[in-house]
Amino acid sequence: MSHLDPFLLTIAAIFLFAGFIKGVIGLGLPTVSVSLLAVTMPPGQALAIVIVPAIITNIWQTFVGPYLRDIVRRLWPLMIGTAVGIWLNAGALTGGAARYAGIVLGCLLVIYAVTGLGKFCFSVAPGNEKWVGGLVGLVTGVISASSGVQVIPRCRSCRRSGWRRTSWCRRSACSSRSRHWRSASR
Numbered sequence: 001m002s003h004l005d006p007f008l009l010t011i012a013a014i015f016l017f018a019g020f021i022k023g024v025i026g027l028g029l030p031t032v033s034v035s036l037l038a039v040t041m042p043p044g045q046a047l048a049i050v051i052v053p054a055i056i057t058n059i060w061q062t063f064v065g066p067y068l069r070d071i072v073r074r075l076w077p078l079m080i081g082t083a084v085g086i087w088l089n090a091g092a093l094t095g096g097a098a099r100y101a102g103i104v105l106g107c108l109l110v111i112y113a114v115t116g117l118g119k120f121c122f123s124v125a126p127g128n129e130k131w132v133g134g135l136v137g138l139v140t141g142v143i144s145a146s147s148g149v150q151v152i153p154r155c156r157s158c159r160r161s162g163w164r165r166t167s168w169c170r171r172s173a174c175s176s177r178s179r180h181w182r183s184a185s186r
Contacts (some may be wrong), residue, residue: 004141007040010033010040010150011037011049013080014032014036014037014058015033015053017032017036018030018032018036019032021051022057026061029053029054029147030047030050030054030150031109031149033046033049033050033052033054033093034046034047034107034149035052035109035149036051037049037100038105038148039100042093042098042101042102043101043102043148044093044094044098044101044148046148047093047148049173050148051128062137067156073117074114074129075133077130077131077133077136077137078133078134078137078140079136079139079146080134080137080139081134081135081137081138081139081141082137082140082141082144082150083137083141084137084138084141085137085138085139085140085141085142085143085144085145086141086142086145086148087141088138088141088142088145089141089142089145089146090145091145092145092146093130093145093147093148095150099145101146101147104146104147105147105148105149108143108147109149110147131149
């Protein structure tokens with residue numbers, strides 16, 4: 001009779017829950033899984049476990065439907081800004097500051113929850129979308145490199161850009177890939 005390691009069962013349960021969340025609302029696999037895994041391990045290790053499933057689900061989600069061209073056309077500044085931000089802050093999860101990653105992650109999730117539950121709302125005019133997207137991407141990249149999640153400020157920015165829910169979820173998945181590719185190369 002084989003013996004299943006309780007730690008592996010915990011990881012499997014976390015991925016099952018995070019996958020359920022992604023299936024219901026279209027996003028959240030990295031945020032939910034890194035956050036819950038960070039309770040039992042450093043966020044850098046949690047991110048290492050999450051990268052491959054997140055890339056696979058985001059690629060799958062991106063290529064379903066006719067929105068890819070529009071997403072890339074509107075998101076290229078956000079994607080480039082995210083990659084640059086991660087590059088600028090590379091090593092934050094593995095260097096001397098890595099011991100603060102759990103604190104940073106917790107603070108970011110509280111901020112995300114408060115802004116989501118509150119009436120925090122902004123909109124971006126179509127003429128300003130490119131430069132705002134680049135700036136949001138840069139800040140998202142720096143935050144992502146130091147915490148392992150990218151929900152702030154990218155998700156708040158993307159949700160307020162006037163996209164339908166399905167294209168917004170694909171947009172979110174597409175922009176997530178730039179973070180995953182850059183994180184995997186560290």
